[in-house]
């Protein structure tokens with residue numbers, strides 16, 4: 001099977017593509033390469049903006065996976081107008097051309113952030129969504145646009161992921177567990193901004209496995225699925241990261257607790273993904289920290305702006321280079 005991964009050179013894609021190649025799939029990645037190229041040499045590279053893909057470009061693929069866009073709140077808030085183009089219009093356009101070209105399935109990278117601020121209840125996929133900030137709104141718009149195209153000959157699977165964490169060859173240190181890990185190891189201090197806020201967390205291992213379950217699901221299956229390794233309060237994540245670093249590295253780490261207001265608070269049920277996709281997560285926060293420790297030497301240049309999406313976005317925007325094709329190593 002030939003698969004096109006849009007935005008596949010990012011954090012998730014750089015961990016997913018090697019797994020797909022190992023399973024014998026032919027994989028091409030279309031990307032603007034904002035964060036360089038950390039993909040295996042066997043990956044087919046299409047250095048393009050999604051908006052420049054034609055029906056002809058899409059014709060060779062059985063499936064497309066959308067992993068592109070501005071992938072966090074700070075990026076979305078820095079440039080709300082670009083955010084709505086990259087996060088809402090791009091997946092709509094990709095799924096539209098893919099369907100026209102005869103592609104059989106589109107897998108969409110949604111986010112649990114569509115749930116907004118909830119009152120300590122477990123949310124399944126039937127519950128109302130209510131985000132009121134650019135990132136959450138745009139992820140929902142992208143999801144609605146791609147789901148709308150689903151029919152008997154075009155399967156659409158949307159994975160509403162918790163915050164992903166762990167090591168990827170294209171590293172990010174702006175994701176909750178990864179940030180706490182960096183601060184714990186480097187500064188011997190972890191800051192928790194609001195200990196009572198709930199966040200579903202998903203390890204990069206579990207997240208990439210969820211994509212494999214979606215790609216390999218029976219042909220006609222479509223739907224929206226919450227996927228997470230677990231629901232945690234941010235205070236508990238701080239405790240778990242601190243404990244894991246102390247146990248594994250033998251250093252002591254201080255926890256500093258603030259009580260800042262947050263506009264996201266949600267916990268999700270993953271029962272549907274377990275029952276329908278056979279998605280069974282098995283990497284908790286401790287396993288994520290162990291995975292970071294094993295790979296620590298590969299991202300020891302903690303301040304590299306490529307590890308912080310907002311820093312890279314600011315650099316690209318200053319050069320007016322968001323849509324120009326970056327030099328790829």
Ligand SMILES: NC(=O)c1ccc[n+]([C@@H]2O[C@H](COP(=O)([O-])OP(=O)(O)OC[C@H]3O[C@@H](n4cnc5c(N)ncnc54)[C@H](O)[C@@H]3O)[C@@H](O)[C@H]2O)c1
Nearest residue numbers: 007010011012031032033034049050068069071109111164
């Ligand atoms: N990382 C998380 O915690 C998380 C959680 C929930 C959902 N998501 C979603 O999952 C997806 C992947 O996240 P990530 O952390 O790997 O993101 P990332 O920022 O690491 O990678 C995004 C990639 O998309 C590329 N890109 C962006 N717009 C493009 C366009 N128009 N054409 C071609 N390439 C383009 C960028 O160059 C980059 O390589 C995103 O859609 C994100 O919103 C991520």
